[in-house]
Amino acid sequence: MEKLVSSWFNNKTLPQSYIFPPETRPGNHVIPRCNTIPVVDLSKALAHERTAVVQQILEASQEFGFFQVINHGVSENLVNDTMNVFKEFFELPSEDKAGIYSEDLKRPCRLYTSSPNYNREKVHLWRDSLRLPCHPLKECIKIWPQKPTRYKEIVAAYSIEAKKLGLRILELLSEGFGLGSGFFGDKLSESAVLLLNHYPPCPDPSLTLGVSKHCDPNLLTILLQGDVYGLQVLKDGEWIGVEPLHNAFVVNIGHQLEIISNNKLKSAEHRAVTNLKVARTTAAFFINPSDDCIIEPAKSLIGTDESPVYRAFEFKEFLLNYINMEGNFEKSVEPFKLHG
Incomplete structure (x- = not known):
């Protein structure tokens, strides 16, 4: 528990173990907050503009690997209650969080700091995280935190809605590619994990990171980023900031969607920067395939003049390599590429 950033950060200078090398730290230069990250109005997909929405999602997933969704069907009250209860959890006294803190990687629900590789890291991340498995929900909820008292009720309702939203977006992607209804159902989207990240105010945001550059290893991520800026996406070699929008979700394409699309979709590298004055x-x-799900490029997406870029593999094989490679983009996918 004493390793948690939130337990010791007050009135401290930035420890050396949190200072990133010059080439990877954010520095003092201003990153533009990009208004060109596509914003998709999902309510239009229910009407005569469905085809246009499908095309917008496809284009955003190909060019950015990221987009935001509004009018998504998740009630604003639930979104607000969920974010409030997440903040309440991280503000709990240490004794109320001690029972869920663990450095055991095999423990499915746990509170930890920096990353699962804390003891192997050269530099630590300025964040505390709570990992919650969400499938099957009736079983997972039993091991969730007991406090705050509303926690289980609200987060259970939220996880159901987040999964519905993710499946809806996957269905629109499937439609756009002509893969047929339900292509991303069953094992491809069976598992779900909720990762809460808490970034306390940082004494020098120019020297450290909340999350370092990475791509998500899963199928699709639905991010509730709240109203405090911190998300940056790498596009064409430049970092751009993703402006928080009221009652919106950020959607990003995971490695598995990139692989299934045979590189037609883009899993974009992204990071989180810290804040001098306020917590974020x-x-x-994360919507994940089941561990034993076979991942490979969809045959109908491989043109007559091209070959599959990746071999078939079980998702658990990819995930193990991703963890061992500490999320490195090229090293994570290299063992699964077909060459020649």
Whole structure:
């Protein structure tokens, strides 16, 4: 528990173990907050503009690997209650969080700091994280935190809605590619994990990171980033900031969607920067294949003049390599590429 940033950060200078090398730290230069990150109005997909929405999602997933969704069907009250209860959790006294803190990587629900590789890291991340498995929900909820008292009720309702939203977006992507209804159902989207990240105010945001550059290893991520800026996406070699929008979700394409699309979709590298004055709390809902799900490029997406870029593999094989490679983009996918 004493390793948690939130337990010791007050009135401290930035420890050396949190200072990133010059080439990877954010520095003092201003990153533009990009208004060109596509914003998709999902309510239009229910009407005569469905085809246009599908095309907008496809284009955003190909060019950016990121987009935001509004009018998504998740009630604003639930979104607000969820974010409030997440913040309440991280503000709990240490004794109320001690029972869920763990450095055991095999423990499915746990509070930890920096990353699962804390003891192997050269530099630590300025964040505390709570990992919550969400499938099957009736079983997972039993091991969730007991406090705050509303926690289980609100987060259970939220996880159901986040999964519905993710499946809806996957269905629109499937439609756009002509893969047929339900292509991303069953094992491809069976598992779900909620990762809460809490970034306390940082004494020098120019020297450290909340999350270092990476791509998500899963299928699709639904991110509730709240109203505090911190998300940056790498596009064409330049970092751009993703402006928080009221009652919106950020959607990003995971490695598995890139592979299934045979590189037609883009899993974009992204990172989180810290803030000097206020804390930032976010919730990433990861939709994952089941461990034994076979991942490979969809045959109908491989043109007559091209070959599959990747071999078939089980998702758990990819995930193990991703963890061992500490999320490195090229090293994570290299063993699964077909060459020649």
